[in-house]
Amino acid sequence: MASFMEAVQQPLFPMSSTMGALALALVVIVLVHVAMNAFGRRRLPPSPASLPVIGHLHLLRPPVHRTFHELAARLGPLMHVRLGSTHCVVASSADVAAELIRSHEAKISERPLTAVARQFAYDSAGFAFAPYSPHWRFMKRLCMSELLGPRTVEQLRPVRRAGLVSLLGSVLQAAPKAVDLTRELIRMSNTSIIRMAASTVPGSVTEEAQELVKVVAELVGAFNADDYIALCRGWDLQGLRRRAADVHRRFDALLEEMIKHKEEARAAKKKELEVDGAGGGGSGKDLLDILLDKAEDGAAEVKLSRDNIKAFIIDVVTAGSDTSAAMVEWMLAELMNHPEALRKVRDEIDGVVGRDRIAGEADLPSLPYLQAAYKETLRLRPAAPIAHRQSTEEIHIRGYRVPAQTSVFINVWSIGRDPAYWDEPLEFRPERFLAGGGSEGLEPRGQHFQFMPFGSGRRGCPGMGLALQSVPAVVAALVQCFDWECSTGGRMEIDMEEGDGLVCARKHPLLLHAHPRLTPFPPLL
Numbered sequence: 001m002a003s004f005m006e007a008v009q010q011p012l013f014p015m016s017s018t019m020g021a022l023a024l025a026l027v028v029i030v031l032v033h034v035a036m037n038a039f040g041r042r043r044l045p046p047s048p049a050s051l052p053v054i055g056h057l058h059l060l061r062p063p064v065h066r067t068f069h070e071l072a073a074r075l076g077p078l079m080h081v082r083l084g085s086t087h088c089v090v091a092s093s094a095d096v097a098a099e100l101i102r103s104h105e106a107k108i109s110e111r112p113l114t115a116v117a118r119q120f121a122y123d124s125a126g127f128a129f130a131p132y133s134p135h136w137r138f139m140k141r142l143c144m145s146e147l148l149g150p151r152t153v154e155q156l157r158p159v160r161r162a163g164l165v166s167l168l169g170s171v172l173q174a175a176p177k178a179v180d181l182t183r184e185l186i187r188m189s190n191t192s193i194i195r196m197a198a199s200t201v202p203g204s205v206t207e208e209a210q211e212l213v214k215v216v217a218e219l220v221g222a223f224n225a226d227d228y229i230a231l232c233r234g235w236d237l238q239g240l241r242r243r244a245a246d247v248h249r250r251f252d253a254l255l256e257e258m259i260k261h262k263e264e265a266r267a268a269k270k271k272e273l274e275v276d277g278a279g280g281g282g283s284g285k286d287l288l289d290i291l292l293d294k295a296e297d298g299a300a301e302v303k304l305s306r307d308n309i310k311a312f313i314i315d316v317v318t319a320g321s322d323t324s325a326a327m328v329e330w331m332l333a334e335l336m337n338h339p340e341a342l343r344k345v346r347d348e349i350d351g352v353v354g355r356d357r358i359a360g361e362a363d364l365p366s367l368p369y370l371q372a373a374y375k376e377t378l379r380l381r382p383a384a385p386i387a388h389r390q391s392t393e394e395i396h397i398r399g400y401r402v403p404a405q406t407s408v409f410i411n412v413w414s415i416g417r418d419p420a421y422w423d424e425p426l427e428f429r430p431e432r433f434l435a436g437g438g439s440e441g442l443e444p445r446g447q448h449f450q451f452m453p454f455g456s457g458r459r460g461c462p463g464m465g466l467a468l469q470s471v472p473a474v475v476a477a478l479v480q481c482f483d484w485e486c487s488t489g490g491r492m493e494i495d496m497e498e499g500d501g502l503v504c505a506r507k508h509p510l511l512l513h514a515h516p517r518l519t520p521f522p523p524l525l
Contacts, residue, residue: 043400044080044087044400044401044402045076045078045089045398046075046076046078046079046080047075047079047080047081047082048074048079048081050082053231054084054229055082055085056081056082057083057084057228057229059071059081060083063385063498063499063504064386065385065386065411065412065413065504066413068090068092068386068409068411068414069092069411069413069414069417071090072090072092072093072411077091077092077095077096078091078092078093078096078398079092083228084225084228084229084232085228085229086227086407087403087405087406087407088406088407088408088409089402089406089407089408089409090409090410090411091409091410092411092414092415093414093420094418094420094421094449095449096397096398097410097415097449097452097456098449099397099398100395100410104391104395104397105457105458107391107392107393108389108391108392108395108408109389109392109457110131110132110389110390110391111128111129111388111389111390111459112227112390113129114220114224114227115227115240115244116220116224116241116244117129119241119244119245119248120220120244120248120251120314120318121314122307122308122310122311125305125308125310125311126308126312126314127139127143127311127312127315127462128315128319132458134301135302135308138302139302139308139312140458140462142290142294143462147287147291147316147462148462148463148465148466149465150465152285152287152290153465153466153469155285156196156199157361157469159192159195159196159199159286160192160361160469160470160473161360162195163191163192163195164188164360164474166188166191167188167474168358168478168481168524169524170184171184171481171482171514172481172516172521174514175482175514175515175516176513176514176515177513178487178511178512178513179513179514180509180510181329181332181509181510181511181512182325182329182509182510183509185325185328185329185474186214186321186322186325187210188474189320189321189322189324189325189328190210190213190214190317190321191206192470193316193317193320193321193324194206194209194210194213194317194321195286197258197286197287197288197313197316198261198286198287198288198313199286200262200265200286201257201258201261201262202261205254205257205258205261208254209251209258209317212247212251212254213317213318213321213322214322215247216247216251216314216318217318217322217501217502218501219240219243219244219247220318221501221502221503222238222240222501224240224241225237226238226241251314252310255310255313255314256310258288258313259306259310262288262289262292263292287313287316291304291313292309316463319461320463320466320467322383322502322503322505323467324467324470324474326383326503326504326505326506327381327383327467327471328474328475328478329505329506329510330377330505330506331374331377331381331471331472331475332475332478332479332484332510333494333496334376334377334380334381334428334496335373335475335479336484336494337428337493337494337496341373341428341430342479344369344430345369345370345373345476346480348367348368348369348370349363349367349370349479349480350480352366353476353480355518355522356522357522358477358480358481358524359473359476359477359480360473360476360477361469361470361473363473364469364472364473367472368434369430369434370472370475370476371472372430372432372433372434372437373472373475374468374472374475375433375439375451376428376429376432376433377428378416379417379422379444379451380416380417380426381504382412382416382453382504383453383503383504383505384412384453384454384455384461384502384503384504385411385412385504386409386410386412386413387409387410387412387455387456387459388407388408388410389407389408389409389459390407390408391403391404391405391406391408392405412452412453413504415450415451416450416451416453418450421450422438422439422450423438439451444468445464446460446464454467480518481516481518481521481522482514482516482517483514483515483517484513484514484515485512486511486512486513487512487513494510495507495508
């Protein structure tokens with residue numbers, strides 16, 4: 001009996017001392033690995049509690065910039081979030097943004113290329129999502145000097161004026177009935193930017209392009225699980241890549257039509273000049289002309305392919321259309337919600353421009369209060385509320401570690417409301433930008449990190465100069481030509497709820513009654 005009891009108390013699989021030592025070593029290795037991971041996590045910026053697989057995706061609610069703002073109030077101006085498998089850091093103060101851009105610009109010069117954006121960028125052949133490279137640097141210089149430079153913006157002013165005239169005509173025809181100003185502004189903006197890109201395209205092409213631009217913006221701005229959750233990659237569970245492929249195919253065919261139409265017009269003009277013996281001038285060129293000139297230039301630093309040209313046109317018309325329309329709408333809504341500011345803008349326009357012609361871009365230098373109101377709108381309602389970058393190398397900032405391939409979000413919306421830099425930050429007060437105001441002389445061009453609605457550094461918006469010209473000119477004409485009231489009648493405040501998407505626009509259409517205030521109404525042409 002004793003021998004039986006001794007037997008059952010022996011281990012079923014006896015372990016030698018060597019095996020025991022190996023097991024102990026394995027346990028030590030695992031513990032060290034866990035400790036090192038824990039230490040590494042402690043070196044990341046502060047982070048809220050996460051869930052397996054999805055990370056912090058469950059915390060995000062549209063609009064995302066507001067969610068980040070609320071989290072930053074608890075965690076601080078630099079925080080770490082994990083969106084599925086993607087590590088991200090969020091900068092929510094001017095000081096942190098300045099340190100990132102000034103000290104680490106070279107390490108955050110990339111923009112993440114999502115699965116959908118990759119299709120419309122022709123595999124990074126464009127500009128907006130191209131990696132930092134000789135091609136990107138060439139396109140950046142080309143943008144700033146020619147494509148979207150001051151001379152081209154000035155040359156294409158008649159195209160924008162024609163779009164404004166069409167808008168005013170539509171509003172005048174509808175008055176005094178309610179007009180969907182959101183729809184009219186998007187139509188004007190899309191038509192203008194497409195005509196600036198390719199001025200000679202047929203009207204049918206312009207209309208189809210408008211529809212496609214809207215869909216592209218929706219697809220690029222949509223959340224795609226493929227981009228963030230490793231388990232979902234390659235499955236296209238939401239069908240976004242399939243939809244994007246179809247839209248890309250249609251857009252590509254349209255771009256081919258635009259380019260061929262332009263090539264035929266250029267060949268005919270060249271032949272005409274040869275017959276007449278006249279020299280070829282550089283005036284009257286649209287963006288497509290400039291791109292084709294560079295593609296045909298054998299001495300160019302970088303050879304532009306057809307895909308480069310098509311991707312850039314998509315970049316410009318997608319980024320430039322809805323953003324301009326949204327900013328006009330935000331600015332007009334803010335002015336209507338602040339009658340005293342609206343009165344000051346209108347009085348200034350009446351005093352400078354008069355009542356027998358319609359205000360235009362040339363009048364802007366003489367309208368400081370209008371421009372101050374635009375700056376205040378940009379501060380409170382930036383069209384792109386989050387500047388998105390990606391780290392290419394490990395960064396050390398404020399005692400924290402940001403690994404390579406981390407998404408870097410700069411919350412421009414939150415920075416514009418930082419009480420450390422702005423007195424009464426939630427109030428709409430254009431006076432802050434005028435002489436004697438706390439922000440006198442502050443410009444939205446990216447040099448002041450507390451006020452960078454167009455971003456800053458290498459990846460700052462190249463269309464900033466165009467936006468600073470076109471948006472306030474449209475608002476000036478709308479305020480000068482019409483008295484506006486809500487479609488529901490009476491003095492009611494316009495709701496300022498934000499929609500969700502790539503561009504921060506108002507959530508609900510702006511339905512207003514327009515009453516002409518100039519008698520007789522100035523000629524539109």
